[in-house]
Amino acid sequence: MKIAYGIAGEGRGHATRAEAVIDHLLQHHKVSIFAGDRAALYFKSKKYQVIPLSCLRIAYQNNSVSGFGTLLFNILRTPLYLYDFAKLVIILLRLKPDILITDFNFLCSYAALLLGIPLITLDNQHVITKTKYALEKKWFFEQWKSKIVIHFVVPKAKKYLITTFFHVKKKSKNIVTLPPLIRKEVRALQPKKGNHVFVYQTSQTNMQLLKDLKSLKLPCVIYGFDKQRKEGSLHFKKSQDTYFEDLASAKAVILNGSFTTMTEAIFLKKPIFSIPVQHQFEQIFNGIHLQKLGLGMMQNISSQKALKYFLSHLSFYEKNLKKMNIPYTSAFPLIDQELKKWQK
Template structure:
């Protein structure tokens, strides 16, 4: 069997998920990967056969999206050309993790596909949304990477086709400890937006992962790390808690490990707002705007005695069997 797997690189989570799935997919056939977008900072250590600039996200300095930069970097003609060139009819199965180029290619070439991943869960209206829905956000969920079949991943099974999150083997097999540091991963925030708040709590040790850091170094109570999967896993497994955005993979892993979470969803990022709504229902504190009192918010969070529901890890062989069975390919 030949398998085409499209990975959206608007963040590191999609790449992390594809990396975990790859050895399991290989048991079903030969896998070629397509990477679309330019936001990911993780190495793509997979057999990458096709690539497109696709659509990428750009951030403002302190926790928001830069829509001007996003819009001006969209090249419709190039996207159309890239979609036309993808030889999808050479594959038995097309798996699309929320990539618009692959969705367009399937439409142009009249090829069947399955949307697989977190965003697929939002095709169900049962999946949590914020109190105020975004018409544009809902439009994107429906039209950005549509497929005739959907297999979603989320914190809980909000619908019959939604499965538990893909958790990396390193996390599943870990023995978590509390070495009393706080892991920080907030790619939409520049260093200067948060550094002052962290320094105002000298008794708390922070492990801060930043795209702009080239070498690990410590200044005061903050150790600055480059974005590195192995070091991040170690920090997360041994932390007291994590401060992160409103993404999916990192909160899923933290919940699986039983770690405290403080979520700061990216402003005007509807998917992250939806994830934050789901996390709030699970008892996770959510901060929507970082202000001068952020250090007090962190201290209050650390003093909270909250028991979070533990998230299950996906049974990957079972989920892939379900995927291939519903695709009508054995």
């Protein structure tokens, strides 16, 4: 089967999830990779053949999504989007793929719909729009905004494959829920409990967190700030060479609400302190369910008090993590089962 695979380029999560799927698909199918911005750079660094595309980007300020900044930034990039869309359509007409899988890549979604290529989504974002769940009223506006964005990025698909680490009720028959897709490097790790905390940030704007970590003199290995140096107990790393080793040997993980990093930490049984990027409902949603399951703690903003509480309750979170029984190995058979329905 000829498969076109489109990947969003905001953050690393889409790329690392897609990598796990693509490695599996390449065993039996021909896969053409279309990746946006950071995802394209990620796949190129791993020596994959990839066709780069521009993609929607998010503007951040003080660990919060800037609505105006995001809108303005993407409006200014519209000519680039139009050029890349035309390029994509021409390439797809030449490739004639049997299906197109999109991990939240909006250009690929619209190209598939325009050309009549069967479109399948494989992401975690659609858990927000395609499943039923309880939610506190205070989050309704953020949820509404998120739904608008999701519908814009993927107006319609034939099938929705949704990765999730918590139980959800599906709204329709064209929805398949999958356990988190864990990349092979993480699956191969032997986790142990060291002395440091692993910190990963989606944006580089959470200065309050850094102040709190410094004040607590907490040994931390920090990724996501694009710098390589030590500042007291904080060790900032730019290179990814020891990323997996640092994650596997951490006593706990501090992150925003990135689905991929969160589920990799859950896989390794690491307690999680989540500070979602404000106004990014997907991250908030992940943090809410993380806390509901007792796997960690979610806070809207960083504080020394909350961090101290979290660190003093690691054994509680570790017990709940040990109880988690996620059928990780069932993900790829479920994907194969769905793809068989589209084979000619």
